[in-house]
Amino acid sequence: MLSKWDVQNKKHNEWLKRRIDTDLEVGSKVDIRAPDYVWTVGTVKLIIESIKREPVFVIHYDGLDSTTDEVIFKNSVRLAKHGTYTLRNDIPKCNSKLNNQVQNLPISNKQITSKVAQSE
Numbered sequence: 001m002l003s004k005w006d007v008q009n010k011k012h013n014e015w016l017k018r019r020i021d022t023d024l025e026v027g028s029k030v031d032i033r034a035p036d037y038v039w040t041v042g043t044v045k046l047i048i049e050s051i052k053r054e055p056v057f058v059i060h061y062d063g064l065d066s067t068t069d070e071v072i073f074k075n076s077v078r079l080a081k082h083g084t085y086t087l088r089n090d091i092p093k094c095n096s097k098l099n100n101q102v103q104n105l106p107i108s109n110k111q112i113t114s115k116v117a118q119s120e
Contacts (some may be wrong), residue, residue, distance in 0.1 A: 024074070029082040032072070039085040039092030045069065052062050061094075082101065 002010070024030065024044055044060035048071075054072045060066060072079055086093055097111040 006053070020101075029062075030059065031082055031085045032061065033078040033079040034068070034094060036059070038092045038094045041082065041086050063094075 025048060026044055028044045030042050030044060031039055033039050036085070041062045041070045042059040043062055044057050048056040048058070050056075057072055057074060057079070059070050059079075060073055061068045061070070085091060
């Protein structure tokens, strides 16, 4: 008979297998945890395979510009199947629309004045 620990360990290992997507290819959507611990949707842009190492992915954060792209190992805890975390309502998620608005804020007073003049 399995102990309580063995049962929990088995459930955890099954969950890990479901969390990690083994069939990723360029263009696949994934959930990625940003360095600030917020989950967001990303797209695999490039897969770098090596003989002695696990694959490395270049991930583009959807809704952001390419300067935020990140290189991450395939088995990283920051990477999960699309929807594993971003479809949950009980954890922080990134609002990419808000991030886009913040990234596109005017930098100078001249730009602010120009935008106000254009809107009038």
